[in-house]
Amino acid sequence: xxxxxxxxxxxxxxxxxxxxxxxxxxxxxxxxxxxxxxxxxxxxxxxxxxxxxxxxxxxxxxxxxxxxxxxxxxxxxxxxxxxxxxxxxxxxxxxxxxxxxxxxxxxxxxxxxxxxxxxxxxxxxxxxxxxxxxxxxxxxxxxxxxxxxxxxxxxxxxxxxxxxxxxxxxxxxxxxxxxxxxxxx
Numbered sequence: 001x002x003x004x005x006x007x008x009x010x011x012x013x014x015x016x017x018x019x020x021x022x023x024x025x026x027x028x029x030x031x032x033x034x035x036x037x038x039x040x041x042x043x044x045x046x047x048x049x050x051x052x053x054x055x056x057x058x059x060x061x062x063x064x065x066x067x068x069x070x071x072x073x074x075x076x077x078x079x080x081x082x083x084x085x086x087x088x089x090x091x092x093x094x095x096x097x098x099x100x101x102x103x104x105x106x107x108x109x110x111x112x113x114x115x116x117x118x119x120x121x122x123x124x125x126x127x128x129x130x131x132x133x134x135x136x137x138x139x140x141x142x143x144x145x146x147x148x149x150x151x152x153x154x155x156x157x158x159x160x161x162x163x164x165x166x167x168x169x170x171x172x173x174x175x176x177x178x179x180x181x182x183x184x185x
Contacts, residue, residue: 015054021054024047141176
C-alpha cells in the first residue's frame with residue numbers, strides 16, 4: 001500500500017480522491033440524463049467534496065505532481081463545467097430551446113463550456129507543483145458551479161425565467177476569466 005503515499009504513483013491517495021471526483025461527476029451525468037435531479041445534485045456536491053479533499057491530501061502528504069495538476073483540471077472540467085451546464089440544460093431548458101431565443105440558448109451553453117475550459121487551461125499553465133496561490137484570478141470553476149446552482153435554486157422559486165438563467169450563465173462564464181481576485185481558502 002506504499003503506492004498511496006508515493007508521489008510518483010498515478011494512484012496515490014490524492015489522485016484516488018480526484019478519480020472519485022470524476023466518478024461522482026459521471027454519476028451526476030447519468031442521473032441528469034434520467035431526470036433524477038436530486039441524485040444528480042448529490043453526486044455533483046460529492047464531486048465537490050472530493051475536489052476539496054484531493055488538494056488537502058496532496059499538500060499534507062507532499063503528493064502534488066504535474067500529473068495530479070492535470071488530472072485535477074480534467075476532473076474540474078467534468079464536475080464543475082460539464083455537469084452544471086448539463087444540469088441547467090436538463091432541469092431548466094430541455095424542451096424549451098425552440099420556444100426561447102435559440103441563438104441565446106446555444107451561445108450561453110457554448111460560451112460557458114469554452115470559458116470553463118479556457119480558465120482551467122490557463123490555471124494549468126500558471127500552476128506550480130506544490131504551490132498554492134493566495135488568490136485566484138477570476139472565479140474558480142467550483143465556485144462557478146455553485147453560482148449556477150444558486151441560479152437554478154432561484155429559478156425554482158419562479159423569481160427568474162429561463163432567459164435570465166441563460167444570461168446568468170453568460171455572466172458567470174465571463175467571471176471565470178475575469179481579473180476578479182478571490183482569496184484562496
